Amino acid sequence: NAGVTQTPKFRVLKTGQSMTLLCAQDMNHEYMYWYRQDPGMGLRLIHYSVGEGTTAKGEVPDGYNVSRLKKQNFLLGLESAAPSQTSVYFCASSYEGQGKTEAFFGQGTRLTVV
Amino acid sequence: AQTVTQSQPEMSVQEAETVTLSCTYDTSESDYYLFWYKQPPSRQMILVIRQEAYKQQNATENRFSVNFQKAAKSFSLKISDSQLGDAAMYFCAYRSARETSGSRLTFGEGTQLTVNP
Numbered sequence: 433n434a435g436v437t438q439t440p441k442f443r444v445l446k447t448g449q450s451m452t453l454l455c456a457q458d459m460n461h462e463y464m465y466w467y468r469q470d471p472g473m474g475l476r477l478i479h480y481s482v483g484e485g486t487t488a489k490g491e492v493p494d495g496y497n498v499s500r501l502k503k504q505n506f507l508l509g510l511e512s513a514a515p516s517q518t519s520v521y522f523c524a525s526s527y528e529g530q531g532k533t534e535a536f537f538g539q540g541t542r543l544t545v546v
Numbered sequence: 547a548q549t550v551t552q553s554q555p556e557m558s559v560q561e562a563e564t565v566t567l568s569c570t571y572d573t574s575e576s577d578y579y580l581f582w583y584k585q586p587p588s589r590q591m592i593l594v595i596r597q598e599a600y601k602q603q604n605a606t607e608n609r610f611s612v613n614f615q616k617a618a619k620s621f622s623l624k625i626s627d628s629q630l631g632d633a634a635m636y637f638c639a640y641r642s643a644r645e646t647s648g649s650r651l652t653f654g655e656g657t658q659l660t661v662n663p
Contacts, residue, residue: 463648465648465649465651472555472655474550474637474654475637475651476653477650477651480650482648522591524591526649533596533641533649534596535651537590537591539589539590540589540590
């Protein structure tokens, strides 16, 4: 099983450029999440989705947009990249119900904005 | 809003020894879950152990165990018989038990664990 797959694994952007990070999960999970990881700050929630066609803001949503057109995919977009968005981005998914609480993570995308 | 604090940015332990990583959290909720995740250099987030707040018994997974003190809002991780493969960043995380919250996790800052041979 692939689990949660993020594309790309690494990317360098110039300030002002745009890009989309793709997250795909094959576990039929309802919930999906985007986090960013910065040194000394742990992981912080950017946006999340509780089902196909739904999205919601997390703790640090500014500068990002998301879409969940298909249940298995969750896209994170940067319309105009800024150096402050240099980070490692993690996608996660989870199944809710029957006492299951575990979130499954992708392997991360290291993004550098110069 | 919930907060999670890990006050030890770095810890080190000798191989085969025991180490305890600290975590405190703040919440007004009574029902929630707590987790410890391990992140090795590969960046993969690996669930180490999980604790349900309604359970008084501390969770144990092989060499990993927790000391859950609900009243003190403390959730420490003990690693026994430390191995070189335990070297990693460890994150403490909180999750509300409310259904509408999904599995949204609030993470601590992380503790970098070094295991010395």
